[in-house]
Amino acid sequence: MSYFRKLTQETTRLTQMLGREDKWLIVINADPDAMASALALKRIMVHRVAEVGIAHVNEVKRPDNLAMMRFLRIPTQMLTAQVRTQYDHFAMVDSQPHHHPDFKSCSFSIVIDHHPITAASPVTARFVDIRPDYGSVSTILTEYLYNLRIRPGKLLATALVYGIKADTQSFERHFLEADVKAFSYLTKSADMTLVRKIIHSEYHRRWLKFFSKAFRKMRFVGQKGLFVYMDTLESADILVMLADFFTRVHGLSWNMLCGIVKKQVVVIFRGDGIGRNMGQMAAKLFGDVGSAGGHRGAARAEIELAKFGDKSVEEVLYRRLTGSKLPGKEKCPLTA
Ligand SMILES: [Mn+2]
Numbered sequence: 001m002s003y004f005r006k007l008t009q010e011t012t013r014l015t016q017m018l019g020r021e022d023k024w025l026i027v028i029n030a031d032p033d034a035m036a037s038a039l040a041l042k043r044i045m046v047h048r049v050a051e052v053g054i055a056h057v058n059e060v061k062r063p064d065n066l067a068m069m070r071f072l073r074i075p076t077q078m079l080t081a082q083v084r085t086q087y088d089h090f091a092m093v094d095s096q097p098h099h100h101p102d103f104k105s106c107s108f109s110i111v112i113d114h115h116p117i118t119a120a121s122p123v124t125a126r127f128v129d130i131r132p133d134y135g136s137v138s139t140i141l142t143e144y145l146y147n148l149r150i151r152p153g154k155l156l157a158t159a160l161v162y163g164i165k166a167d168t169q170s171f172e173r174h175f176l177e178a179d180v181k182a183f184s185y186l187t188k189s190a191d192m193t194l195v196r197k198i199i200h201s202e203y204h205r206r207w208l209k210f211f212s213k214a215f216r217k218m219r220f221v222g223q224k225g226l227f228v229y230m231d232t233l234e235s236a237d238i239l240v241m242l243a244d245f246f247t248r249v250h251g252l253s254w255n256m257l258c259g260i261v262k263k264q265v266v267v268i269f270r271g272d273g274i275g276r277n278m279g280q281m282a283a284k285l286f287g288d289v290g291s292a293g294g295h296r297g298a299a300r301a302e303i304e305l306a307k308f309g310d311k312s313v314e315e316v317l318y319r320r321l322t323g324s325k326l327p328g329k330e331k332c333p334l335t336a
Helices: 008-016 032-045 063-071 101-105 137-147 154-167 177-187 192-199 205-217 237-246 278-286 313-322
Strands: 023-028 051-056 076-078 089-093 108-113 127-130 219-221 225-232 254-261 264-271 291-294 298-304
Touching: 008 127, 008 137, 023 032, 032 051, 032 063, 032 089, 032 108, 032 137, 032 154, 063 192, 108 137, 137 154, 137 177, 154 177, 154 192, 205 225, 205 237, 219 313, 225 237, 225 313, 237 254, 237 264, 254 313, 264 278, 264 313, 278 291, 278 298, 278 313
Parallel strands: 023 051, 023 089, 051 076, 089 108, 108 127, 225 254
Antiparallel strands: 219 225, 254 264, 264 298, 291 298
């Protein structure tokens, strides 16, 4: 019995579609699973066609994704009209054509994905393999490689390992036996030091100043809570990044990170999912003045800055949370 399921029909149909003169472009919405799958499909195509390229429609910003692109040398470029005209065939992995407006500019012949199939947007490409039960498309592509007797090289195996890890959140989210098998098969060829390096690329250097500010401004609330007001920021992503960071501190069970982003007061809540319910907390604290809600572990509120009038935003937020006045500077937790 072979290690993975047999895909003879699929691989035959797939390889029959690849012509010697073809120029294929693999289009993705870049995340680890999509990039790894694109790299695998490129590997399948490369000796069978004239040219294969990879292009993404989204701006890649997350530091781990940038680290993956750099360390695993993922040859992807932004999809532009100019890039598009250099190719005559289009494939898509880890997405479906209706998932992003920029996908509409290409006519896809191959779609390999694991997102749910919707009746409203059926996928009509010549070759379609969509398996919503799979934890990652990296797993599906690993099965294709295996069936085609292509042993993935170090960088490709590493990319696929990270793709599976990212989409299954290291097997904390939905996965199949096939995902585990693919993972274990790939780790024989992958470089786990590179995987760790990518996982640990969590922060941009330019973010360090926000940590420094957050440490200066943090205020403990009760035994297990943390309140941090970050003043004006360019993006709420900074609040999310900091809130996620503070969930990793033992002894803290929830936090509330606040700032002003484009004339909106944004409040990000993170909890450990065991104690206080963040969605309820957000709604209770700010439901009367803005949009507020979320689920047990994560929530968000947004209030128009104008509603604060000339009052100190930090003061108002802290008072709403605790019912008391903002403690003075002498209560700074780092000097306490
Ligand atoms: Mn995926």
